[in-house]
Amino acid sequence: MDFAQQLVFWYGQNQRSLPWRNTKDPYRIWLSEIILQQTRVNQGLPYYQRFLEHFPKVGNLASASEQEVLALWQGLGYYSRARNLHAAAKIVQNEYGGVFPADYEKIKALPGIGPYTAAAIASFAFNLCHPVVDGNVIRFICRLEGIYEPVQSSLCRKKIEESLAGRIDRKEPGAFNQAIMEFGALACTPLHPLCRREPGACPFADVCHAFAHGAEAHLPVKEKKKPLPVWQLHYVLVFDRDDTVWLRKRGYDDLWRGMYDLPVLPQSPALDAAPVVCEADGISFVAHRTQVLSHRKLHFYFYKADAGAFGLKKYLEEQEDCLRVKKNSLSKYAFPISVRRFLKDLTIF
Numbered sequence: 001m002d003f004a005q006q007l008v009f010w011y012g013q014n015q016r017s018l019p020w021r022n023t024k025d026p027y028r029i030w031l032s033e034i035i036l037q038q039t040r041v042n043q044g045l046p047y048y049q050r051f052l053e054h055f056p057k058v059g060n061l062a063s064a065s066e067q068e069v070l071a072l073w074q075g076l077g078y079y080s081r082a083r084n085l086h087a088a089a090k091i092v093q094n095e096y097g098g099v100f101p102a103d104y105e106k107i108k109a110l111p112g113i114g115p116y117t118a119a120a121i122a123s124f125a126f127n128l129c130h131p132v133v134d135g136n137v138i139r140f141i142c143r144l145e146g147i148y149e150p151v152q153s154s155l156c157r158k159k160i161e162e163s164l165a166g167r168i169d170r171k172e173p174g175a176f177n178q179a180i181m182e183f184g185a186l187a188c189t190p191l192h193p194l195c196r197r198e199p200g201a202c203p204f205a206d207v208c209h210a211f212a213h214g215a216e217a218h219l220p221v222k223e224k225k226k227p228l229p230v231w232q233l234h235y236v237l238v239f240d241r242d243d244t245v246w247l248r249k250r251g252y253d254d255l256w257r258g259m260y261d262l263p264v265l266p267q268s269p270a271l272d273a274a275p276v277v278c279e280a281d282g283i284s285f286v287a288h289r290t291q292v293l294s295h296r297k298l299h300f301y302f303y304k305a306d307a308g309a310f311g312l313k314k315y316l317e318e319q320e321d322c323l324r325v326k327k328n329s330l331s332k333y334a335f336p337i338s339v340r341r342f343l344k345d346l347t348i349f
């Protein structure tokens with residue numbers, strides 16, 4: 001058996017049963033690939049099912065409001081994925097009559113679809129010959145071939161693409177791509193690759209550079225990351241009359257654009273001080289949470305206050321982006337996950 005045959009044979013015996021595996025529907029494949037970016041399979045699975053229940057066809061997603069899409073996406077993070085998903089659905093619906101184009105370049109031109117996702121859709125749905133290169137494939141090929149260039153470098157990328165171009169099964173590129181991704185995810189894993197877990201079990205041990213040189217732990221080569229910049233956000237949950245609270249709509253040029261969070265009072269001397277001081281000013285400190293994104297670390301400081309305290313009401317009424325909403329309508333709004341959890345902890349969500 002050649003490399004591709006061995007790989008597909010291994011896949012046939014070891015693949016996980018996942019709902020998007022048994023379909024050629026490009027909409028379902030696309031949805032699963034976008035959800036699984038930066039997300040573990042177990043976490044993404046319920047989102048995939050919920051999206052399909054709400055939007056069984058691309059046309060349903062295209063005609064949904066942005067708030068509906070963001071509300072369903074809540075908790076997955078990286079909200080630009082949801083916005084791009086929505087924008088791409090509109091293009092498929094309006095420009096391609098609701099039918100995904102069977103063309104790699106046209107797929108790649110859709111918002112939020114890069115070379116990896118385009119290759120996955122093109123090969124899984126249409127059996128077009130485009131190798132997928134995700135983190136699992138990179139690790140496997142770097143070890144197999146002995147590629148020591150840092151994974152972020154263009155030379156590493158070039159070597160991986162050359163290796164895959166020579167190995168892919170041109171008749172069944174979709175099956176080959178599924179198999180190589182699964183092999184990287186389940187067998188050639190970061191810390192305990194199959195060759196170390198079960199000696200003799202890896203079908204590629206005889207030809208694997210890393211195995212021959214005991215270099216699995218050193219490949220792929222990753223450059224050290226710079227420390228992430230830190231952001232601090234002081235959020236105030238302001239209670240007003242008639243069972244209402246104040247929210248803030250995020251701007252269209254920031255991290256959570258189109259979503260809602262809580263008012264931030266940056267000029268407040270009380271909020272610059274230690275939390276205990278705030279009690280005396282009618283604003284009480286409730287919780288501190290952290291969240292690490294790919295590009296920054298966030299510190300959230302949550303406070304609660306009555307609208308009558310500290311001149312808050314007048315201040316909030318002057319803010320164009322702040323609005324008062326009924327507490328029992330909060331589930332209609334899309335929030336960043338830390339804000340949502342905070343509201344849930346206070347049991348007002």
Ligand code: SF4
Nearest residue numbers: 188193195202208211
């Ligand atoms: S021998 Fe080990 S390092 Fe090499 S491909 Fe197999 S599992 Fe990965």
